[in-house]
Amino acid sequence: MEKKNIAVVMGGYSSEFQISLNSGAVVCEALNTSAYNVFAVHILKEGWFYVAENGQKHAINKGDFSFGVDGTNVVPDVIFNTVHGTPGEDGFLQAYWKLLNIPHTSPNFYQSALSFNKRDCLSVLKGFGIKCANSYYVNREVAYDVDEIIKKVGLPCFVKPNRAGSSYGISKVNVLEDVEKALEKAFAEDHEVLIETALVGTEVSVGVYKLHNEIHVFMPTEIVSENEFFDYEAKYLGKSQEITPARIPEDEIKKVQEEAKKVYSILGMSGVTRSEFIIQNGEPYLIETNTTPGLSKESIIPKQVRQAGMNLTDFFGSLIEEAAGRF
Known part of the structure; x- marks a missing residue:
C-alpha cells in the first residue's frame, strides 16, 4: 500500500506557538513512518x-498547501493539526483546508470557531442543560461597571480572555480592587473578556x-495545582500534579x-x-472545551492515551x- 503524505501542522500566531511546536514534534516522532x-x-x-x-525551510504554496521535497511537489493526503490558538484552533485553517478538500484531524471550521469563543460556546451549551459557572461578558469598546460585574459573579472570580488558551491572560481575583488590573491583563490577549464565578x-x-x-x-485526569489555579506554570512548568x-x-x-x-456530541x-x-x-460544571488539545510530553491527552492501554x-x-475516512 502506498504511504500517505501527512503534514503535521504546528505553530500559529498566538502566545501558544511554542507549546504547539512541542505538540507537533511529539506527533512527528510518534507517527508510524x-x-x-x-x-x-x-x-x-x-x-x-x-x-x-536538516532544518532547511521550504515555502508552502498557499494555492494548494503544497511544498517541494527533493524536486517533487507534495500535497498532503491528510493534515494532523496541532496548532493551538489562531489560526488553527479558531476555524481559519479548517475553512481553508475544507476549500482545498484536504482532510484534517481537527473538528470542522464552525465547531472550531464556536468552541474557541468561550462566551458563545457556553451560551449554546447552557441551552442543552450543560452546567456552567455564572458569567459576565465585557468588551474593551463597551463601558462596564465593576460593581455590577461583581454583583453578578461574586468574589472570588476568574477574569479570562474570551479567545485564548494555555491560561494566558487569566487571573483569579479575590478582592474588588484587583478587578481592573485583571481586566487589563486579559485585554492584552483579547478585546473580549469573560468573568466567571470561581467554582x-x-x-x-x-x-x-x-x-x-x-x-x-x-x-478523567484530576488536576492539583500548586498555584491558585491551573495556570501556565502549573500546565507547563511542573507546578501541578495530574492524576x-x-x-x-x-x-x-x-x-x-x-x-x-x-x-462533544452537541457541538x-x-x-x-x-x-x-x-x-x-x-x-x-464545564469550564471550556479545546479542539486542538496539547500533545506535548507534559500534556494530558498523551497521559490519558497511555492510561487507556494505547500507545x-x-x-x-x-x-x-x-x-481520511470522514472526507
Whole structure:
C-alpha cells in the first residue's frame, strides 16, 4: 500500500506557538513512518514552511498547501493539526483546508470557531442543560461597571480572555480592587473578556475522540495545582500534579464522562478534544472545551492515551485514518 503524505501542522500566531511546536514534534516522532511520510509544517507569523529534518525551510504554496521535497511537489493526503490558538484552533485553517478538500484531524471550521469563543460556546451549551459557572461578558469598546460585574459573579472570580488558551491572560481575583488590573491583563490577549464565578471543587480534564463513528471517552485526569489555579506554570512548568484516573467517586467519574461525551456530541465534534470541568458538590460544571488539545510530553491527552492501554503511534494513526475516512 502506498504511504500517505501527512503534514503535521504546528505553530500559529498566538502566545501558544511554542507549546504547539512541542505538540507537533511529539506527533512527528510518534507517527508510524512505515505507513506515513511525515512532514513538519510550521505556520508562523513570519511565514509558512515545511521544515526538513536538516532544518532547511521550504515555502508552502498557499494555492494548494503544497511544498517541494527533493524536486517533487507534495500535497498532503491528510493534515494532523496541532496548532493551538489562531489560526488553527479558531476555524481559519479548517475553512481553508475544507476549500482545498484536504482532510484534517481537527473538528470542522464552525465547531472550531464556536468552541474557541468561550462566551458563545457556553451560551449554546447552557441551552442543552450543560452546567456552567455564572458569567459576565465585557468588551474593551463597551463601558462596564465593576460593581455590577461583581454583583453578578461574586468574589472570588476568574477574569479570562474570551479567545485564548494555555491560561494566558487569566487571573483569579479575590478582592474588588484587583478587578481592573485583571481586566487589563486579559485585554492584552483579547478585546473580549469573560468573568466567571470561581467554582469550588475538584478540577478534572476529559479527553474525547471519535473512531468509526463512535464516541469514546478517556478516564478523567484530576488536576492539583500548586498555584491558585491551573495556570501556565502549573500546565507547563511542573507546578501541578495530574492524576489519571481522577481520585473521585465512581459515580462522579461516570457523570463527568457522560457530560464530556454530551458536549462533544452537541457541538458535532470530530478528532480528539479535551473538556475541563470543576466538580462542585458532586456535579460537573464545564469550564471550556479545546479542539486542538496539547500533545506535548507534559500534556494530558498523551497521559490519558497511555492510561487507556494505547500507545501514541496507534492513537495518532487512528485519528489520521478517521480523518481520511470522514472526507
